[in-house]
Amino acid sequence: MNDLIKRCTAAVAWLSLALTAFAVPGAVTDVSDSTPPAMEPVKVLSPDGTIEATIQVDGPLRYSVTVDGQPTISDARLGLKLHEGTTFGADVELLNSASRGEDSTWENPLGKQREVRNQYRESTLLLRERSVKDRTFQLIVRVFDDGVAFRYVLLSQPGMRDFVLDEDLTEFRFPSDATCYAGEHENGMRSSQEWEFRQQRLSEITPDAVKGLPVLVETPAAWVAIAEADLLDWSGMWIAGKPPEDASETVAAGASMPDGESSAREPLSAVTLVAKLAPRLDGEGLVKAETPHHSSWRVLMIGRQPGRLIESDIIRNLSTPSKLADSSWVQPGMMAWDHWWSGDTIMDTATIKSYIQLAADMDWEYQLIDWQWYGEPNKPEADITTVIPALDMDEVRRFAAEKGVRLWLWLHSNDVDRDDAYKKAFPLYEKWGIAGVKIDFMDRDDQEMVNWYEKITAAAAEHHLMVNFHGAFKTCGFDRTYPNQVTREGILGNEYNKWSDRVTPEHKLTLPFTRYLEGPADFTPGGFLNRQPAQFKTNVKPTQVQGTRAGELALFVCYDSPVCCVCEHPDNLRGQPGADLLKIVPTVWDETHVLDGAVGEHLVMARRSGDQWYLGAMTNRQPRAIPVKLDFLDRGRWKLKLWHDADDSGENAEHLAVDEKIVSAGDTITLELAPAGGCVGVFERE
Numbered sequence: 066m067n068d069l070i071k072r073c074t075a076a077v078a079w080l081s082l083a084l085t086a087f088a089v090p091g092a093v094t095d096v097s098d099s100t101p102p103a104m105e106p107v108k109v110l111s112p113d114g115t116i117e118a119t120i121q122v123d124g125p126l127r128y129s130v131t132v133d134g135q136p137t138i139s140d141a142r143l144g145l146k147l148h149e150g151t152t153f154g155a156d157v158e159l160l161n162s163a164s165r166g167e168d169s170t171w172e173n174p175l176g177k178q179r180e181v182r183n184q185y186r187e188s189t190l191l192l193r194e195r196s197v198k199d200r201t202f203q204l205i206v207r208v209f210d211d212g213v214a215f216r217y218v219l220l221s222q223p224g225m226r227d228f229v230l231d232e233d234l235t236e237f238r239f240p241s242d243a244t245c246y247a248g249e250h251e252n253g254m255r256s257s258q259e260w261e262f263r264q265q266r267l268s269e270i271t272p273d274a275v276k277g278l279p280v281l282v283e284t285p286a287a288w289v290a291i292a293e294a295d296l297l298d299w300s301g302m303w304i305a306g307k308p309p310e311d312a313s314e315t316v317a318a319g320a321s322m323p324d325g326e327s328s329a330r331e332p333l334s335a336v337t338l339v340a341k342l343a344p345r346l347d348g349e350g351l352v353k354a355e356t357p358h359h360s361s362w363r364v365l366m367i368g369r370q371p372g373r374l375i376e377s378d379i380i381r382n383l384s385t386p387s388k389l390a391d392s393s394w395v396q397p398g399m400m401a402w403d404h405w406w407s408g409d410t411i412m413d414t415a416t417i418k419s420y421i422q423l424a425a426d427m428d429w430e431y432q433l434i435d436w437q438w439y440g441e442p443n444k445p446e447a448d449i450t451t452v453i454p455a456l457d458m459d460e461v462r463r464f465a466a467e468k469g470v471r472l473w474l475w476l477h478s479n480d481v482d483r484d485d486a487y488k489k490a491f492p493l494y495e496k497w498g499i500a501g502v503k504i505d506f507m508d509r510d511d512q513e514m515v516n517w518y519e520k521i522t523a524a525a526a527e528h529h530l531m532v533n534f535h536g537a538f539k540t541c542g543f544d545r546t547y548p549n550q551v552t553r554e555g556i557l558g559n560e561y562n563k564w565s566d567r568v569t570p571e572h573k574l575t576l577p578f579t580r581y582l583e584g585p586a587d588f589t590p591g592g593f594l595n596r597q598p599a600q601f602k603t604n605v606k607p608t609q610v611q612g613t614r615a616g617e618l619a620l621f622v623c624y625d626s627p628v629c630c631v632c633e634h635p636d637n638l639r640g641q642p643g644a645d646l647l648k649i650v651p652t653v654w655d656e657t658h659v660l661d662g663a664v665g666e667h668l669v670m671a672r673r674s675g676d677q678w679y680l681g682a683m684t685n686r687q688p689r690a691i692p693v694k695l696d697f698l699d700r701g702r703w704k705l706k707l708w709h710d711a712d713d714s715g716e717n718a719e720h721l722a723v724d725e726k727i728v729s730a731g732d733t734i735t736l737e738l739a740p741a742g743g744c745v746g747v748f749e750r751e
Contacts (some may be wrong), residue, residue: 104359112184115133127147144235145202157195163189175397184489191652217360229349240334247280248265259557275305277538293539294364298516343510364379380540381544403559404589407632410436432603434474436505476504507536509680510538531628534553539555569685570685593614595613618721646745654673691739708722718741
């Protein structure tokens with residue numbers, strides 16, 4: 066009887082999936098069910114009609130994407146290969162399709178747009194795999210005005226109550242050998258995902274490469290970023306090249322190009338990239354789960370200019386809405402940081418109080434107590450509930466409360482995980498009044514680790530703790546599903562200035578078009594020992610940063626992190642030119658507009674917070690004069706305060722000038738940016 070009940074339940078679940086296809090709530094229009102002729106491909110148009118996805122549903126499962134009628138992805142493979150032999154997508158026929166549309170809005174108080182529009186058209190395809198026992202699965206395709214996304218659904222059916230995934234067969238076949246930007250780590254998938262996104266040709270991504278997402282591609286039709294969303298109970302996706310099936314079809318993988326010639330060469334024939342998933346550590350394939358079960362979304366973010374990708378909320382729109390019944394206690398803000406970056410690690414009461422005082426003086430909400438507060442981490446005896454004798458936690462907590470500053474605590478992930486230590490620690494932290502935890506050194510995105518992130522974040526939420534993951538993988542919209550995970554690392558940020566010269570002006574101007582597309586990142590801006598690249602030195606105390614003071618200030622406007630951790634030591638920050646901006650700059654926004662920008666070259670953004678507008682601009686080593694039309698302002702007169710490069714910032718990068726003037730919406734101002742420079746403007750109604 067129990068077996069019969071289970072079979073009936075599975076049958077109902079299968080039917081429900083086939084009909085609803087994991088439909089999300091919202092305003093639904095144009096719903097229809099139909100079974101097109103077997104040979105007819107399924108086409109899904111964006112709401113504005115400019116982007117079209119076509120799915121071949123008779124034979125090998127393949128897809129194409131056009132933008133404004135131009136091929137962007139051409140005849141690329143789709144499918145999954147299971148451990149027991151089934152290959153979904155090898156030889157399919159369409160059993161049923163369900164089409165729907167949505168046009169709704171939701172509020173995001175922790176993002177780049179407070180009111181987020183979620184508009185798309187969707188088709189859910191119920192497919193039979195002819196090659197193995199007539200098994201069925203679903204492919205869900207959504208097309209937005211700013212991208213295309215698809216995910217696989219493995220259905221519960223006889224002989225497949227659970228599964229082990231051996232290979233993701235998804236391909237991204239670009240019609241030409243376009244320029245792209247992709248990140249690679251020497252340790253492959255075992256990685257903290259801290260890398261540059263190096264400019265290269267698609268054909269330079271070899272079959273043995275491991276490229277992290279997003280991969281940004283400049284196609285003839287549009288800029289396309291291969292990304293991922295709603296990564297829950299699945300394995301993180303990476304990208305590699307596909308060996309050419311025919312020498313005349315693709316450029317030889319990894320073909321060398323003389324220096325300076327790659328951007329000038331004529332585009333060659335099609336190049337195919339393939340999905341790779343991080344394997345489970347237990348050896349059970351890539352993904353192991355019970356059915357029904359769906360993959361994360363494979364996303365093609367699309368923009369005619371690269372700045373449109375920065376404005377896009379497609380990753381969050383595709384992600385599971387908040388699982389927290391109440392997240393009003395999650396509050397954005399600025400945070401001081403007692404870190405080894407700005408000197409030596411000193412963990413005692415007086416040092417921590419000095420940083421709390423800095424936070425209070427700057428009107429910042431938070432102070433992070435970093436590593437060694439509970440002794441040497443990542444040891445069998447490490448105890449995340451015990452404070453070292455040199456740090457009087459009771460006094461620190463009292464002082465912080467007196468100053469109106471809330472505390473965060475750093476934790477090593479192994480110490481959190483060992484014997485489920487978090488189950489004892491998190492209630493204690495709540496009792497202490499701790500605001501959040503920074504958890505470090507996961508360095509993986511396999512399914513087991515992805516699930517660990519969710520387990521820990523959910524447990525933290527139960528005790529009103531925010532979370533900042535370091536040594537982490539890309540965000541993937543997780544900040545919508547669990548708003549208490551307010552930021553994470555997974556970025557080559559300011560800490561690298563301590564020992565390397567990798568945080569160049571060009572790197573800082575590539576990140577908004579790459580890593581930040583996947584969500585907030587804890588770059589830790591705010592270094593005030595500013596140097597031009599030629600004058601920059603590593604392994605010195607205090608730590609220096611490349612770029613001008615104004616260029617560093619611009620990071621606070623151009624980068625996203627709802628809780629923004631400032632890297633600098635109190636002695637190097639207090640009373641310095643530009644420190645006054647850090648007392649007022651928001652960390653979340655009501656509107657975001659990219660006014661101008663080119664990958665690795667320059668960026669100009671306008672962002673609104675309440676009744677104020679902020680303008681941020683950055684440039685690489687090339688000085689620029691950028692005209693900016695102020696048509697984002699409402700009518701009337703506005704008072705502009707502008708922090709900008711001084712006349713000699715090209716030689717003395719710490720030098721900063723501040724101007725004030727009255728402007729109107731019809732005006733155009735010219736931003737004069739020094740090499741590696743920038744500016745920040747604040748507009749208030751007169």
